[in-house]
Amino acid sequence: MVDRPAISKGEMEVARALWQIAPATVREVFEALPAARSIDFSTVQTYLRRLEIKGHAVSKLKGRVRVYSARTRERTVIRETVNDLVQRLFDGETMPLVRHLIEDRGIDEASLAELRDLIDRLDQEGQK
Amino acid sequence: MVDRPAISKGEMEVARALWQIAPATVREVFEALPAARSIDFSTVQTYLRRLEIKGHAVSKLKGRVRVYSARTRERTVIRETVNDLVQRLFDGETMPLVRHLIEDRGIDEASLAELRDLIDRLDQEGQK
């Protein structure tokens, strides 16, 4: 638990792109962002800089360009972000959110089947 | 979809207290907050004021004190907040988050059973 500063919404978009393709230059990250996302190159640069300051990325100059790598794993950040949400919205209880996702957002047949398998598997483990 | 400004983390704490006990005065909300949360009375006042500006609450002077009520339902705000998270972290896909919650955070026996029921129920509905 190094407790790095939280990643903001904007930074998160960039961080996700970085996780996908790191190590990568600013331009590569910029181009990896969803096309729909209209954002300036220098804005991406700023986000990467801030991610580094926050300890979520590292960079190194390779010749004339700066190459960024992730320093925290996506899984970790997701965990922390979700934990935070669950804490703030559901007093730390997991189930209410699971319920909300399944009932309120709805899931399709395939997912339902997958979920069933998942439960079976956990049940097995629980038995042992 | 009136698209009100998003509720910030701090505001959310207060909003949740308000949902619980509204209509309520600032002091009542203040006292309804988790004891662990050390926060000034006037800070709560500010949050309530901002919630009203953002359209999530309404207030009315009752004599000398201002009484706040929620204007958006908790369910709605939860939905929007979760939608936003799912969008930003999982490209709008529900299942990855469900998986994360179940696998990564872990759920107990009872919840597992509840989940099974939930799935059965949805399966039934799907059949029809």
Next chain:
DNA sequence: ATCACTGACGTACACATGTACGTGAAATGC
């Protein structure tokens, strides 16, 4: 060599957010 391009880096700037203080008026304890 020169021009257009690209990138790093510093800087900016408005708006959001967390947090709270000060002032003045009303209510309450004694």
Next chain:
DNA sequence: GCATTTCACGTACATGTGTACGTCAGTGAT
């Protein structure tokens, strides 16, 4: 009826966040 408490309300202020511009220095094309 005076001191104390309690509020509403205006205001503040540091920090975070979204977004981007300007400058200067390499780089590649002509």
